[in-house]
Amino acid sequence: MKEIEMFLENKKVRPTAMRILIYKYMAEKEIAVALTDIENAFTKADRTTLYRTLKTFEENGIVHQIDDGTGISKYALCEKGCNCEIEQDLHLHFHCSNCNETVCLTEHKIPHINLPEGYLAADVNLVVKGICEKCGGQ
Amino acid sequence: MKEIEMFLENKKVRPTAMRILIYKYMAEKEIAVALTDIENAFTKADRTTLYRTLKTFEENGIVHQIDDGTGISKYALCEKGCNCEIEQDLHLHFHCSNCNETVCLTEHKIPHINLPEGYLAADVNLVVKGICEKCGGQ
DNA sequence: CAATAAATGCACTTCCATTGCATCATATAA
DNA sequence: TTATATGATGCAATGGAAGTGCATTTATTG
Ligand SMILES: [Mn+2]
Ligand SMILES: [Mn+2]
Ligand SMILES: [Zn+2]
Ligand SMILES: [Zn+2]
Numbered sequence: 115m116k117e118i119e120m121f122l123e124n125k126k127v128r129p130t131a132m133r134i135l136i137y138k139y140m141a142e143k144e145i146a147v148a149l150t151d152i153e154n155a156f157t158k159a160d161r162t163t164l165y166r167t168l169k170t171f172e173e174n175g176i177v178h179q180i181d182d183g184t185g186i187s188k189y190a191l192c193e194k195g196c197n198c199e200i201e202q203d204l205h206l207h208f209h210c211s212n213c214n215e216t217v218c219l220t221e222h223k224i225p226h227i228n229l230p231e232g233y234l235a236a237d238v239n240l241v242v243k244g245i246c247e248k249c250g251g252q
Numbered sequence: 253m254k255e256i257e258m259f260l261e262n263k264k265v266r267p268t269a270m271r272i273l274i275y276k277y278m279a280e281k282e283i284a285v286a287l288t289d290i291e292n293a294f295t296k297a298d299r300t301t302l303y304r305t306l307k308t309f310e311e312n313g314i315v316h317q318i319d320d321g322t323g324i325s326k327y328a329l330c331e332k333g334c335n336c337e338i339e340q341d342l343h344l345h346f347h348c349s350n351c352n353e354t355v356c357l358t359e360h361k362i363p364h365i366n367l368p369e370g371y372l373a374a375d376v377n378l379v380v381k382g383i384c385e386k387c388g389g390q
Numbered sequence: 391c392a393a394t395a396a397a398t399g400c401a402c403t404t405c406c407a408t409t410g411c412a413t414c415a416t417a418t419a420a
Numbered sequence: 421t422t423a424t425a426t427g428a429t430g431c432a433a434t435g436g437a438a439g440t441g442c443a444t445t446t447a448t449t450g
Binding site for chain 2: 183219222227229230231232233234235236237238239241243244245247250
């Protein structure tokens, strides 16, 4: 409990009750979550608060936003020591079209992409869509 | 003129006046277009018609939809002999954060992506964001 | 405690994608 | 040619999600 508080303070984020709960919620999940997911998990909380909490987390390097191609933003906790800003640190994301879940494949860094002369890369998004290991068995 | 008609018929799409115009419009552009772009170019046409035209084109392999991460769907003509369905044929897309234009880099195929055991890839989306060659000079 | 700053809640807006249904145009059968 | 069917178009409305303005509550600090 106290560790989360200290962690948030370390990140310059004031550890309010709601923020601690949201952090815990995301830490327990192994998949990326949408705003709606959190909304459903905390029905008493207002959507705006959750929305702004995620933004605050993102701005302070606690979570990263994921565009998995569904049109719905997902969020996941950053790894310890993750540096989302640095291109070399970018990992790929997988979206399962069966269970509709999105996961970070943090071990799978995005390969270096060659661009035509004159193009300058600042950010790369790589999303693989398919069937996840949970859904693949059957 | 006639060639476009024949091309559309080949693709099992009835070559209406509007469809021919939209096709021509896209053929003249070297960048991916949004529905709104077409809307602005053909102010007399209804948005729904344009929307459905793009869907029809997409279903019949005339254009491919591009998710460039802006939240606005873009469309571009498929290359001659392009097979969007086949993973090996997938190319990457570049979105310029300065001019806000998105281009197909059809020469740059998406590299093969290794996935963890049990994951099955069906589709890959790779978008690079940065500065395009047109905007890079200054 | 008073003064200040930050977090939260509610209502509202915006933007784009998408659909239902009526109408119009075209193609084919009678 | 006329009737019939099928597809294309236009208009209006809906839906989902992101984002914002402002009032209120809560926490911090002097
Ligand atoms: Mn991730
Ligand atoms: Mn393309
Ligand atoms: Zn799955
Ligand atoms: Zn540019």
